[in-house]
Amino acid sequence: MKKQISNLSLNRVEGEVELKLQKDKNGVIEDAFITAYNFRGFEDILKGKDLLDTLVITPRICGICGHSHLTANVNAIENLYRENGFNIEVTQKAKIIRQLTQCSEIIQNHIKWFYLFVMPDFLKLDPSEKFVEYRPFTGKHWKNALKISSDIIKIVAIFGGQWPHTSYSLPGGITSDPLKTDLVEAMSIVDSTLKFVESNIIGIDAESYLSMADYQEFMNKTSGGSLKDFIELSFKNGMEKIGKSYGHFITVSNVYPCIQEAVIKKKRCKFNIKKVKEVKESSGYSIVQPVRYDGLPMETGPLARRLTSNTDLFVNLNSVFSDSYLVRVWARVDEIVRILVNMKDWISKIKLSEKSYIKPKDYKLLSGVALGLTEAARGSLIHRIEVSKGKIVDYNIITPTVWNLGPRCKNYRGVAEKAIVGIDNDLKAQMVLRSFDVCSVCLVH
Secondary structure: OEEEEEEEEOOOOOOEEEEEEEEEOOOOOOEEEEEEEEEEOHHHHHOEHHHHHHHHHHHHOOOOHHHHHHHHHHOOOOHHHHHHOOOOOOOOHHHHHHHHHHHHHHHHHHHHHHHHHHHHHHHHOOOOOOHHHOOOOOHHHHHHHHHHHHHHHHHHHHHHHHHHOOOOEEOOOEOOOOHHHHHHHHHHHHHHHHHHHHHHHHHHOHHHHHHHOOOHHHHHOOOOOHHHHHHHHHHHHOOOOOOOOOOOOOEEOOOOOEEEEEEEEOOOOOOOHHEEOOOOOOOOOOOOOOOOOOOOEEEOOOOHHHOOOOOOOHHHHHHOOOOOOOHHHHHHHHHHHHHHHHHHHHOOOOOOOOEOOOOOOOOHHOOOOEEEEEEEEEEEEEEEEEEEEEEEEEEEEEEEHHHOOOOOOOOOOHHHHHHHHHOOOOOOHHHHHHOOOOOOHHHOO
16 A cells, blocks of 8 residues: 655744654554755854854854853863863853853743643644633733743843843853842842742742652642643643653753763763764755764753753653653753752852953964853754864854754664654644754754
């Protein structure tokens, strides 16, 4: 019998991506192809540019996670100084503020993703009046999520002057010199965001939630909220059984104390950058080159971060439900709580008397190759720069989206492609894809 083929131009993603599904006679997906076809060419644009031009250009790779691209870029330049034998000093104040603003971007992304992408999908599977408040544009939860995500991102504007596309972080520190009132305002925003999360998402105080180690404990103790709604809808629609991929996870950078760098193949091991390779072969259906770690496809993002960090709740969830849609989405919601709690601590540790910026040596003295690694909202991000006397010779970027939505190589399907195989419903296939990522813009950087 002739195979059934579906070509789905995905909506409700950032950018353009196509999902091609091949099904058996019963409508079960036998194979999946994630196609990205819009070349953007940031890596080519950067070649020949002055090294410090990258501080303005790289944040524009993405309108959602531009701060993460800036962070990876600055990390790479600072590492280049070190590779050239120059000491580069960054105060603890600057380090904390950099981390604070980047994590603000991560939280706003997670909140929008959950309420604007995840929950509205369920309305198509379960259109009951019980969940009408998740309806796009008109639903109370949808509108509240927009407001609170807009509030938390103000922290980037307080310290960085603007969002998106801020360039306030640079080799040697940051350009801003905040006042006590800025810290008070930032703390107020974090407090109000955490209260929203406790009341509307997890239905319990953050301290109690973070002490939990299994699914049933949460369901017994929560007073309600969107996470509980999500879990109930997931079980009702069988989402705890689908969306499973290879069970390989990667986290390339630390965000103390809530994210730990590591790799999980058969077991947890230390991350080794030398094992990261872009596969120089054409998939035949996507302009993107797959990336592999030690030859294996790897999932990155909040679920990877919870497992590489040995978080008890997710170690237990993974042992019961594996890397399913349910667990992957829950991990991203969980990270909102975890990061907000730590942001309060970071703000309290900022010493305004420290310098914001310590000027390093002339960047035109720099030549060679260096790497910048960080954890963005969607997962692990790597920038590699090659420089000659302060000019860019080559610039290479491996985004989280390439790890997750990238195409197959000769040995393995892409991570999200693998997770879609076996599903018998087009909408659920799209939901699984969106559980990994919704940013095809970063995919075709």
